[in-house]
Amino acid sequence: MRRYWVPAALSSELPDTDCSPIRVRLLGEDLVAFRDSEGRLGLLEEFCAHRRASLYFGRNEEGGLRCAYHGWKYDVSGQCVDLPQQPAYAPKIAICSYPCVEAGDVVWAYMGPPELRPDPPSVEWATIPGGQRYVSKWLQYSNYLQGIEGAIDSSHVSFLHRYEIEQNPLLKKTAATDFIKGDPNPEFDIDRTSGGLIVYAKRRDREGRAYYRITQMLMPWFSFPPPFGQHPLLCQAWVPRDDESCMVWSISYCTDRALTAEERAAMADGGGINVTYVPGTFLPVQNRTNDYLLDRAAQKAKKTFSGVAGLVAADVAIQESMGAIVDRSLEHLVHTDKAVVETRRMMLEAARAHARSGTTPPGVSGESQRIRPGCVILRAEADVREFLKEGQLRVGDRPVMSV
């Protein structure tokens, strides 16, 4: 994972030069992020080299972050640039830092070897005008893999989100609804790409038609769920804070138009794949301490399938209910879990190849990231790959497939 750019913070968490530093936890490390007087981004280990006080209480001013205890000051590279008690010693002091770039309203960090730093993130939503994009995130108390395994698994939508897709303002009134409700047993097919997987989930109706939901998994934590009609496209990233929790990034975007005010309002209100928050935190209002506001009456009345309202909250409830790290030796997988299996296989292969010979893992290159999800309705006997023209699931000048 250290070979990739890691989503670390919302740009809006570091709104101005010399703004307040924030805490960031990534890949098991406690860090602080800040934006210096010239607008440069810094992501440093949390603790001062001197006496190990937290730099979270530091002063961000005049080109660096100054520890509140004795005034040692670090620039965005982690270099100590002011050491009041022994100035000559400053050049010899540096703390761990990670380079950052900003793209798509997100601060990204690179935590790997400097010489292997890849091109900046190239996922489509990070490259389009800001008006076409809405980015949010939430804190989830499960291993990141439980999240991505849900995201690439179209089959659960026929169950867990069965009623939600009819009601959610950012998903409803599309051809998807009838197919998803009508055929709970999609056929899965999978292609490997240079960056991850294309997952085809084929559902049929009684008129001989097939509806393909085409999800893209991009290593190591992205999923691009298929669109719902003309609603904004979706992307999610499950980024490990540590082995037992992750920050889930959620992006809704349009490739060819600005989001409407109604869409933005619905997203801010927890619609689509967004949540509302416990004030002052990124913890969803519906969380494990309150059983996600489980409503058995709504479950009984088929307003929700699980009793948990909202697309995200239902996913979080299920994924956290498995425990922080699910014991996969106890699973019983079936044909609709093909994408789950293939994702695990691809991750293990990439990790082993990297450990063995330093092989660059899939999804690091910018080119491999320029992908799109899609969905299409064909005759059931047609071959979706035949139908797909070159580039239709790539970012390009052709419209994304959506029905």
Next chain:
Amino acid sequence: MRRYWVPAALSSELPDTDCSPIRVRLLGEDLVAFRDSEGRLGLLEEFCAHRRASLYFGRNEEGGLRCAYHGWKYDVSGQCVDLPQQPAYAPKIAICSYPCVEAGDVVWAYMGPPELRPDPPSVEWATIPGGQRYVSKWLQYSNYLQGIEGAIDSSHVSFLHRYEIEQNPLLKKTAATDFIKGDPNPEFDIDRTSGGLIVYAKRRDREGRAYYRITQMLMPWFSFPPPFGQHPLLCQAWVPRDDESCMVWSISYCTDRALTAEERAAMADGGGINVTYVPGTFLPVQNRTNDYLLDRAAQKAKKTFSGVAGLVAADVAIQESMGAIVDRSLEHLVHTDKAVVETRRMMLEAARAHARSGTTPPGVSGESQRIRPGCVILRAEADVREFLKEGQLRVGDRPVMSV
């Protein structure tokens, strides 16, 4: 313990067919309980065989509990009866389940080997009409043994409950009060029975009389405290949730009459051996987070001995104060701890004999469960065993001894 029927849930927690599933923790296992469309009881391991999502969020409908994630459905035996993605695979999928019976407003589970399943519970309160019985339970953060050790120890009543027995509407105005307060140093005598122990605690007065409190301990977690006058009889069961917490079951019952409305109201209000609850939980309002609402002024004024009001709350305070598992190597036992010693000995013997040769432990047979507590006043020089006629501490047609 897996050789016994285990109190698992109140019948009222599963009030109707297709009602909401509930979480149950027993002997270190996380389970879900439900009542299916035909009224059958199910007690299953909490996690779906497929991807290990919690079945607590499942839908209870049409003869089984359906996982909210992908719709796998289990009947009360744990058999998968619907597996939408791969129907032919369903017969091969089953999760752990435990048979249940319902008796005495309680759902009981059997967690042992099927071929050794005993007769249904035969404790008297489970076999009488519902109007003669009141059942409650609470969550306690101590090992179950600390609980039962308190329950069979009549001597602590002279101290911890000294003032309570004069005030509690379901204990007061009986001959017990003067004897318990007057003689803090009861003589203990013990008989082994086929199911546990009969514990005789003899207290004297200055007129040459002896008051015997005759408690029955029934393996592996029951105690039948002696009655207080004509107040309802009492039974308690300390059932392990795990090594560090237990669910305490509390039953008040009459063998020959219905409980009165006044008695029921007092029990619901925390009188007798009942508690009031933190809303939505089985945690007592008086609990370790608030020091059991310790009232030092009431302690000083001899309204309570410990400062903790209520019979149950005082016991819970003391038993939890020892720590989750008390280090018994630091104890100093005296003659009034005979029942404690004998209970530990009997449990160890039973566990060893079972481990060695599968010997059925005491208290499994229905016959051994048909017992009653009692109390009686005799001349001090009389022999209580001589006085006791065959059957007087057994369920039968003779009245329970009570003064």
Next chain:
Amino acid sequence: MRRYWVPAALSSELPDTDCSPIRVRLLGEDLVAFRDSEGRLGLLEEFCAHRRASLYFGRNEEGGLRCAYHGWKYDVSGQCVDLPQQPAYAPKIAICSYPCVEAGDVVWAYMGPPELRPDPPSVEWATIPGGQRYVSKWLQYSNYLQGIEGAIDSSHVSFLHRYEIEQNPLLKKTAATDFIKGDPNPEFDIDRTSGGLIVYAKRRDREGRAYYRITQMLMPWFSFPPPFGQHPLLCQAWVPRDDESCMVWSISYCTDRALTAEERAAMADGGGINVTYVPGTFLPVQNRTNDYLLDRAAQKAKKTFSGVAGLVAADVAIQESMGAIVDRSLEHLVHTDKAVVETRRMMLEAARAHARSGTTPPGVSGESQRIRPGCVILRAEADVREFLKEGQLRVGDRPVMSV
């Protein structure tokens, strides 16, 4: 540490004979303290010898603390003086107890070998009339050493407390302010004493003057920060509850006058080196659960250096932010950390000498405790030791140095 008198409780926590017992945690031990019917102080292990119930729920009456479970009663020496069930056994039963003395509004305990018990505490504030003294304490979630390392480190005052010293009613309007703000790089010099260290921190101004802040460290947990003008003198003690938390004692006192009503009111309001509390606890209102009420706007506006208001709260925030036990192998110390280094060295030497040959550690003798802090302004080229007359940093008839 068991060779010293340990601050255990405020006298006001045990206000009367037969008052309520309180919980005390010291050096990793859970204890209860009480004042018996004759006013004698008892500090006992928390758990009854009989069945290990907590004596916190006990009755303090008629010359001892009686366990609420079975009435065993202990006197202040831990001796069982009443064992109702088996009276003859009582003389053989005793629980761990520690002798206590009361001095300076504080109950002190001695937890070491009886034959090595030292003279009562002789720190000056414990020997003066009560009207000249204000004692408070708070609970801190860090190792005690992180606390004392901050207290003897004058250099951090130029940073962390930079703005506080101008505003705090019990520190402001003294010569200290300009020197502390003007020279962030004090020269440290250290003398060993029979009880600890004298730490000289020398700051210069542009007029050729030097301002010495003279802190005394007294083994094993005291610091005497230098005075601020004519404000009350200060002393702090970081007393380990266990390896990961400490109780911090804070004393403000005058050697020659009573505290004024205004001073007392300011202290009760959290001024000086005091805090305000979460009701019913010794936890500061500003604590780790609320990020010490961090106010970034005040930090930006240079009302506070760290964003945390208050002298104590800022120290607690920094010291707790390091983690419960900071990993000192990751530090980078500089010349202003001389006192930190020397304190650690002295502690290690004392512990090793004690372990090796039972050598009485520094600071145990009453004489070694009769010390005072001080501060003075001299010509920069003067020798402060030359200037200091015999006794000026000792308790005596000469005024404490303060400017």
